[in-house]
Amino acid sequence: MFKELNPLLHSELRLGIMSILISVEEADFVFIREKTGATAGNISVQIEKLSEAGYIEVNKGFLGKRTRTVCKMTQAGVAAFEDYVVALKSYLDVKQ
Amino acid sequence: MFKELNPLLHSELRLGIMSILISVEEADFVFIREKTGATAGNISVQIEKLSEAGYIEVNKGFLGKRTRTVCKMTQAGVAAFEDYVVALKSYLDVKQ
DNA sequence: TATTTATAGTTTATATTGTAAACCGTATTA
DNA sequence: TAATACGGTTTACAATATAAACTATAAATA
Numbered sequence A, B: 001m002f003k004e005l006n007p008l009l010h011s012e013l014r015l016g017i018m019s020i021l022i023s024v025e026e027a028d029f030v031f032i033r034e035k036t037g038a039t040a041g042n043i044s045v046q047i048e049k050l051s052e053a054g055y056i057e058v059n060k061g062f063l064g065k066r067t068r069t070v071c072k073m074t075q076a077g078v079a080a081f082e083d084y085v086v087a088l089k090s091y092l093d094v095k096q
Numbered sequence C: 001t002a003t004t005t006a007t008a009g010t011t012t013a014t015a016t017t018g019t020a021a022a023c024c025g026t027a028t029t030a
Numbered sequence D: 001t002a003a004t005a006c007g008g009t010t011t012a013c014a015a016t017a018t019a020a021a022c023t024a025t026a027a028a029t030a
Helices: A012-024 A029-036 A040-052 A075-092 B012-024 B029-036 B040-052 B075-092
Strands: A056-063 A066-073 B056-063 B066-073
Touching: A012 A029, A012 A040, A012 A056, A012 A066, A012 A075, A012 B075, A029 A040, A029 A066, A040 A056, A040 A066, A066 A075, A075 B012, A075 B075, B012 B029, B012 B040, B012 B056, B012 B066, B012 B075, B029 B040, B029 B066, B040 B056, B040 B066, B066 B075
Parallel strands: none
Antiparallel strands: A056 A066, B056 B066
């Protein structure tokens, strides 16, 4: 009846990060912070989890002299996001 | 950018319960247990939370000699569910 | 008619998770 | 050179989800 909701994506902040990255293709830490409105600590933790899962790729470099962390989605991330949307529909499409 | 996801609904099991109740209009504990596949303990806790929030109404009665707990959604529950769906779309409608 | 098994649910203890405060290192400004 | 800002990480704590253990009654069985 109901499909399982990937717990890694079924989290408000991680879903927000994935949502940004699926449309932008590349976003840095500050951009994600501004778009989500979450604290840096929280974002740092969630980015790490998404990265560990192989859903996003994280690159740490520099923009001028400042550090810059850039994230982009992997193919596995796109697939997981799409699966999550399909699973969600099993909960939302209640009236056909 | 992103709308807040009602944390009471953004939970796999509670969302499943709400999803059942929005289409069935009335469902008993056993039916919910069978449809969701969750344990009775978990369901009991989550039904209580939805009830406390005023999203569902819980009636305890009998079916023959056996106890029977019947749940049905309230108008507040319907509204909350609809709001949740709208909020979710802000995360999912990433490509227009 | 005791005793076991099944049913319907609740209580609780534990594990997991989310979150922000506190922190670190570097750069800029006063 | 002291203070402030920026970009992030670590951690401690709070909140949450979950199942195991339990209660109460009914039905089956020996």
